[in-house]
Amino acid sequence: MHSQKNPWGIPYRTGEEIRQSFIDFFVKTKGHTFVPSSPVVPHDDPTLLFINSGMNQFKALFLGESSLDLKRAANSQKCLRVSGKHNDLDEVGRDTYHHTFFEMLGNWSFGDYYKNEALVWSWELLTEVWKLPKDRLFATVYRDDDEAEAIWRSKTDINPNHIMRFGEKSNFWEMGEVGPCGPCSEIHFDMGDPATRASTFQDPILGVNGENARYIEIWNNVFMQYERLKDGSLKPLKAKHVDTGMGFERVCSIIQGSGSNYETDLFRPLLDQIANMTHMPYDQGVNGTPHRVIADHLRALVFAIGDGATPGNEGRGYVLRRILRRASRFSQDLDQKKPFIFKLVPRLVEIMGGAYPEIRARQDFISEVIEAEETRFMRTLKDGLTRFHKILQETKEKGQVEIKGSDVFQLYDTYGFPSDLTRVLADEKGYSIDQPGFDTAMNEQKERARNAAKFAGTLSGDEGWTVLHSQQGTLFVGYESDSVATKVLRYQEVGDDILVVLEKSPFYAESGGQVGDVGEIESTHKTHPLKLRVVDTFKLFDTQIHRCHLVQGLLAPKSLENVTASLDVPSRSAIVRHHSVTHLLHAALRKVLGPHVTQQGSRVAAEALRFDFTHPKALSPGELREVERLVNLEILANQNIVVRQSPIEEAKAEGATALFGEKYGDVVRHIKMGDFSHELCGGTHAKATGDLGSFRILSESSIASGIRRIEAVAGLAALERAQNDHAILGDVTRHLKIRPEELGSQISEYELKIRDLEKELKVYRDAKLQSQLKVLLENKKATPHGLDLLVQKLSAKDFPKDQLQAVLEHCADRLNNGVAIMTHIEEGLLTILVAVGVEARKKYKAGDLVRQLSEIAGGKGGGRPDRAQAGSKFPEKEPLVLERASALFD
Numbered sequence: 001m002h003s004q005k006n007p008w009g010i011p012y013r014t015g016e017e018i019r020q021s022f023i024d025f026f027v028k029t030k031g032h033t034f035v036p037s038s039p040v041v042p043h044d045d046p047t048l049l050f051i052n053s054g055m056n057q058f059k060a061l062f063l064g065e066s067s068l069d070l071k072r073a074a075n076s077q078k079c080l081r082v083s084g085k086h087n088d089l090d091e092v093g094r095d096t097y098h099h100t101f102f103e104m105l106g107n108w109s110f111g112d113y114y115k116n117e118a119l120v121w122s123w124e125l126l127t128e129v130w131k132l133p134k135d136r137l138f139a140t141v142y143r144d145d146d147e148a149e150a151i152w153r154s155k156t157d158i159n160p161n162h163i164m165r166f167g168e169k170s171n172f173w174e175m176g177e178v179g180p181c182g183p184c185s186e187i188h189f190d191m192g193d194p195a196t197r198a199s200t201f202q203d204p205i206l207g208v209n210g211e212n213a214r215y216i217e218i219w220n221n222v223f224m225q226y227e228r229l230k231d232g233s234l235k236p237l238k239a240k241h242v243d244t245g246m247g248f249e250r251v252c253s254i255i256q257g258s259g260s261n262y263e264t265d266l267f268r269p270l271l272d273q274i275a276n277m278t279h280m281p282y283d284q285g286v287n288g289t290p291h292r293v294i295a296d297h298l299r300a301l302v303f304a305i306g307d308g309a310t311p312g313n314e315g316r317g318y319v320l321r322r323i324l325r326r327a328s329r330f331s332q333d334l335d336q337k338k339p340f341i342f343k344l345v346p347r348l349v350e351i352m353g354g355a356y357p358e359i360r361a362r363q364d365f366i367s368e369v370i371e372a373e374e375t376r377f378m379r380t381l382k383d384g385l386t387r388f389h390k391i392l393q394e395t396k397e398k399g400q401v402e403i404k405g406s407d408v409f410q411l412y413d414t415y416g417f418p419s420d421l422t423r424v425l426a427d428e429k430g431y432s433i434d435q436p437g438f439d440t441a442m443n444e445q446k447e448r449a450r451n452a453a454k455f456a457g458t459l460s461g462d463e464g465w466t467v468l469h470s471q472q473g474t475l476f477v478g479y480e481s482d483s484v485a486t487k488v489l490r491y492q493e494v495g496d497d498i499l500v501v502l503e504k505s506p507f508y509a510e511s512g513g514q515v516g517d518v519g520e521i522e523s524t525h526k527t528h529p530l531k532l533r534v535v536d537t538f539k540l541f542d543t544q545i546h547r548c549h550l551v552q553g554l555l556a557p558k559s560l561e562n563v564t565a566s567l568d569v570p571s572r573s574a575i576v577r578h579h580s581v582t583h584l585l586h587a588a589l590r591k592v593l594g595p596h597v598t599q600q601g602s603r604v605a606a607e608a609l610r611f612d613f614t615h616p617k618a619l620s621p622g623e624l625r626e627v628e629r630l631v632n633l634e635i636l637a638n639q640n641i642v643v644r645q646s647p648i649e650e651a652k653a654e655g656a657t658a659l660f661g662e663k664y665g666d667v668v669r670h671i672k673m674g675d676f677s678h679e680l681c682g683g684t685h686a687k688a689t690g691d692l693g694s695f696r697i698l699s700e701s702s703i704a705s706g707i708r709r710i711e712a713v714a715g716l717a718a719l720e721r722a723q724n725d726h727a728i729l730g731d732v733t734r735h736l737k738i739r740p741e742e743l744g745s746q747i748s749e750y751e752l753k754i755r756d757l758e759k760e761l762k763v764y765r766d767a768k769l770q771s772q773l774k775v776l777l778e779n780k781k782a783t784p785h786g787l788d789l790l791v792q793k794l795s796a797k798d799f800p801k802d803q804l805q806a807v808l809e810h811c812a813d814r815l816n817n818g819v820a821i822m823t824h825i826e827e828g829l830l831t832i833l834v835a836v837g838v839e840a841r842k843k844y845k846a847g848d849l850v851r852q853l854s855e856i857a858g859g860k861g862g863g864r865p866d867r868a869q870a871g872s873k874f875p876e877k878e879p880l881v882l883e884r885a886s887a888l889f890d
Contacts, residue, residue: 006257008191010131015252015266018130019076019105019355022246025125026074026107030117033073037356039307040078040101041316049316050080050304054106055175055222055243060542061110062180062224062241068542071112076248077104078303078356082319093293093330096253096260096284097216100323101300103248111239116151118221118242119185123156126187126219130255136190138162138208138215142171142183148223152185170209173222173243178463180237181228187219189254218254219246229463260284262292266351270295273347278334290330297327298344299352305366306359308600310704311373317704324370328377329421339374342367365596365614365706372705384415388425393862395431397851405437412438413445465490468557471503474544478506478517478684479643482567488521488560498532498555500546506567507537509544513602514579514683519567521548528559572684574606577715580641580673580686581631581695582611585712587677588630589613592623600707604683608698608713615708619700631695638690639674646670648680656680694718765803772798773810780818783889787840788818791885793878794833796826804833808867811835812846819844821853821885823878830857830872832881841865849888856880 005011013021026032038057042048048056054077061068082100091098109118119139126132139158141148143165152163165171174181190207192214207215224241226234249261256264262271263284274291275282282291300323304316311321324341331340345367353360391407403426411417419438426433469489477484486504493499500521510516516537523530530553534546546565553559582602589597593615600612619627644651648668652658656670658680671685672678686692693715703709713721733740780790790811799807804824811820815837824831832853834846846868854861854870857877861870 006255008133008136008254008257010133010255010257012257013130013255015248015256015264016354018252018255019103019248021129022105022125023074023076025129026072026121030074030107030121031072032107033070035070035073035075037075037077040080040303041307041309049319050082050309051077052079052081053077054079054104054245055108058108058110058243059175059180062237062243070110072107072109074107075105076355077106078307079104080300080304082300082323092296093289095213096262097213097250099249099261099296099299101296101303105246105248105251107242107244109242111241114240114242115148115185115221115223116155118223118244119148119151120155122187122219122221122244123158130251132189132254135159138164138188138190140164140166140171140186140188140209142185143167145171145183145185145223148183148185164208166209173220174228178228178230180224180226180241181234182223182225184220184222186217186221188215188217190215191254191259216250216254217247218251220244227463235463262288262295267292267295269351270298270344270347273344274334277340277343278331278336280334290333293330294327294334294341294344297323298341298348301327301341301370302345302348302359302366303356305369306356306362310369310600310707312704321373324373325377325380328374329381337378339371339378341374342371345370362598365598368616368706369704376705380415384411384417387411387415388417388422392426392429392431394860401431403431403433405434405439405441408433408435408438409441409445412442465492465501466557468560469503473542474502475504476506476508476544477504478508478567481506482569482572484565485562486565487562491555491560493555496549498548498550500532500548501543502546502563502565505537505544505546505565507534507544507546507565508572508575508684509537509539511539512681512683513582514575514604515606516547517567517575518571519565520551521546521563521565523553523559523561523563525559525562528556529553530555530559530563534565571606574715574717575604576684576686577692578606578609578713578717579604579683580671580689581635581692581712581714582609583671583673583677583679583681584631584634584689584692584695585609585611585627585710586613586679587673588627588634589615589710591630592626593619608711608717611710611712612703612707613710614706616706618702619708624697624700628695628697634673634676635689635692635695637674638688639676640688641685642672643685644670644672651680654678694722696721769799769803769806773807773814776807777811777814777820780815780820785889786817787889788815788837789886789889790815790818790820790822791882792820792822793882794822794824796824799824801826801831804831804869808833808835808869812837812866815840819849819889821849821882823881825875825878828873828875830859830875830878830881832857832859832861832870832872833867834863834869835867836865838866852888853881853884856884 023034027034038051040051042051042056051057054075055062058073061070079102080100092100126137127134134157137158139152139162141152141163149163149165152158153160171184171186172181173184186209188208222243224243225237227237229235249264249266252264252266253259253261258264261267271282271291274294282288301320304320309316309320311317311324313321327341345363349360349363359366388411391403395403403422408419408422411422412419419433419435423433467490469487471489484504484506486502489501489503491498491500507517507519508514517534518536519534521532521534531551532548533551534548536547538545538547582604586599596614598614600614602612603610645667648666651668651670656678668680669682670679671681673689695714696712696718698711698713698721700708700710729740733743736746738746776792777790779792780788783789794807801824807822812835815835817839818837819840820835822833824833832850834850834853836844836846836849845865847863847865850861850863850868850870854872857870857872857880858874859870859872862868
């Protein structure tokens with residue numbers, strides 16, 4: 001503990017000390033269980049791209065849909081708020097407290113303690129442990145929450161005038177449009193000058209919960225007691241819970257007396273290093289915005305990539321790419337023309353690697369991904385500037401001075417240009433942008449994203465379900481059985497789908513890359529027979545849901561009371577083979593390529609497997625053959641596949657490896673295949689490696705910077721692929737009348753012959769073209785003004801599309817004081833070509849002429865003064881173009 005105090009008289013603590021003292025307070029003195037932060041990339045919640053609050057991993061507990069025996073919990077949760085309702089991206093760097101990545105300190109009660117303990121303990125930690133001055137603390141409560149206000153007044157010594165009531169907007173917390181919710185009590189800290197405080201208090205709306213930045217919310221105690229339904233009504237939860245959240249960066253800024261999150265020891269070392277590396281000093285004003293953006297976005301990127309996400313074009317990958325491109329764009333404001341952000345990763349690991357060792361373990365990989373993405377963006381930025389100038393030209397040609405909102409959005413969505421950057425570039429050229437049009441396009445994109453997440457969000461809780469039994473959770477028996485007598489707990493019809501929750505089920509729900517099982521659910525009730533085809537099985541939190549189609553009968557409680565759930569055994573067997581072989585594949589890749597290889601994702605289905613892994617470059621044919629050989633050797637060895645459950649530390653001590661980004665419980669399931677592979681895994685597996693049959697790699701490719709993908713097959717799928725390949729090879733060799741081993745040399749021989757023939761053909765075509773061009777120019781006519789004019793329709797048979805540029809160049813070179821205007825139709829498209837000779841260019845420009853002619857044909861085009869062309873989708877306009885071409889020079 002440091003002896004110094006900050007300007008408010010609070011004893012100074014480092015960020016690490018603040019985080020640990022919060023956890024110790026609740027775990028050591030208040031009987032809470034420490035639950036490590038879940039990965040920032042959620043694996044069991046389809047409604048979220050990233051974890052955005054501390055309560056995300058406990059959603060199932062709040063809804064009563066978890067079998068986890070946990071009454072009290074505390075932790076520091078890694079969070080990203082960069083999409084959907086919680087989207088702070090555009091504010092980051094412009095003020096002192098918005099962030100994309102942040103930590104949320106939290107304590108929770110699941111049906112245990114409630115308002116009294118939550119509020120009293122909050123006050124105790126803030127005022128007795130951390131010594132925050134009581135006269136600077138304010139508490140807000142929901143307008144109807146008499147109980148919370150009474151606790152603040154009677155159980156703490158807060159100034160009663162510092163207790164305020166607010167409505168739903170400020171003091172009723174909701175997870176989303178539907179889901180758990182309840183009133184909340186927030187605690188705010190006054191960071192202002194005492195001399196001005198009295199006047200501010202006269203109107204608390206302008207201070208606490210208002211727009212006055214001197215009052216900072218630091219802690220929110222949510223009393224989770226309702227579920228918001230789709231119709232807007234509130235339904236009491238089965239039990240009352242407490243969900244609290246304290247912004248770690250904000251409380252650090254208060255305890256460290258900095259007045260800004262960026263002036264704490266969480267950020268300042270990064271800002272100083274950015275200043276040193278760029279030779280651009282940091283200040284807390286506008287000039288420091290690039291430093292703040294880069295420091296914040298670096299944290300988001302490092303933790304997201306460390307937990308298994310990678311930049312890409314869809315979903316969370318697209319969000320990460322946007323974050324990185326925003327940071328990279330601001331790095332150019334610091335005169336950085338080459339990749340730069342990746343060099344900051346080691347400094348961040350020094351700051352936060354102690355609390356989150358996963359980023360230290362993946363430091364090199366994270367740096368490689370960021371560097372590759374920075375390089376990619378710098379190329380994209382160049383392409384974006386080209387596209388911007390083209391948009392500007394199109395706007396000018398239409399006689400407009402405002403760039404369309406849809407074009408501004410395209411620059412943002414495709415090239416990473418925020419609207420403010422496009423506005424700056426446009427202003428420099430004397431143009432404005434259609435900001436409302438851009439906002440409309442942006443809102444439409446956000447609405448599409450919200451709609452994509454609504455379906456899964458409406459499945460939690462009881463709303464929409466026909467509940468036959470109140471029992472929660474499904475007992476999975478699919479490790480041991482492929483069929484089980486069971487009953488339906490609840491069901492729901494969604495379009496053509498029937499969603500079913502069973503008491504017991506042999507169906508494996510999609511998880512860890514393994515697809516959900518398929519099969520049948522059948523009732524043999526005498527008067528109410530029913531047959532459902534299970535087309536997918538998935539999980540929403542801890543609830544296993546079977547997506548079914550009706551085959552026979554009608555849905556009725558009687559028909560659903562006693563049913564038999566049966567797997568499609570051939571499908572499960574194929575999935576099992578593909579899942580087991582991914583473990584062998586992972587181990588083989590590490591042996592051939594090195595220990596840096598780690599799994600980044602997989603899809604294990606009946607027809608094939610897909611395996612994503614870290615590696616900086618493509619595998620050579622020899623490396624692929626060796627990987628394939630090692631896997632097949634293990635299959636031939638017929639090793640027993642041993643499945644065990646052990647405490648996680650015991651499993652790791654035995655050599656079991658965990659996947660980065662996955663969250664594991666205290667007891668884990670691990671799979672051992674001889675001495676070759678030993679990994680944590682909850683999927684279904686074969687009994688022995690010999691059951692896998694054989695293994696074949698189909699393809700290897702890149703899917704992102706530093707991420708490779710292998711697609712492969714095993715078992716019957718591998719046999720079918722081998723038979724198919726053998727049949728193709730047989731057809732080819734029979735046709736060529738050679739033996740299979742001669743195919744390579746025969747192909748090489750044919751390639752040489754083809755190259756020789758292509759050379760001969762080119763000589764012939766060039767000679768033919770020169771002859772045709774000579775004849776073509778003989779058709780030129782002199783105008784009354786002494787200009788040589790050629791107006792000609794070109795035949796696609798005589799002049800194929802790939803020779804049009806040669807035609808233009810020839811005419812521009814041979815026509816001294818002349819102009820050639822030609823039309824060409826091929827594949828339903830009209831092309832207009834204009835060439836202008838050297839002397840004629842003093843009066844005529846090819847680009848100007850082609851634009852005039854393209855307007856007649858409803859097309860677009862342009863070019864240089866000597867040659868230009870335009871295209872049109874209206875070939876029927878060709879006679880008008882030729883007529884107009886002649887009239888231009890009358």
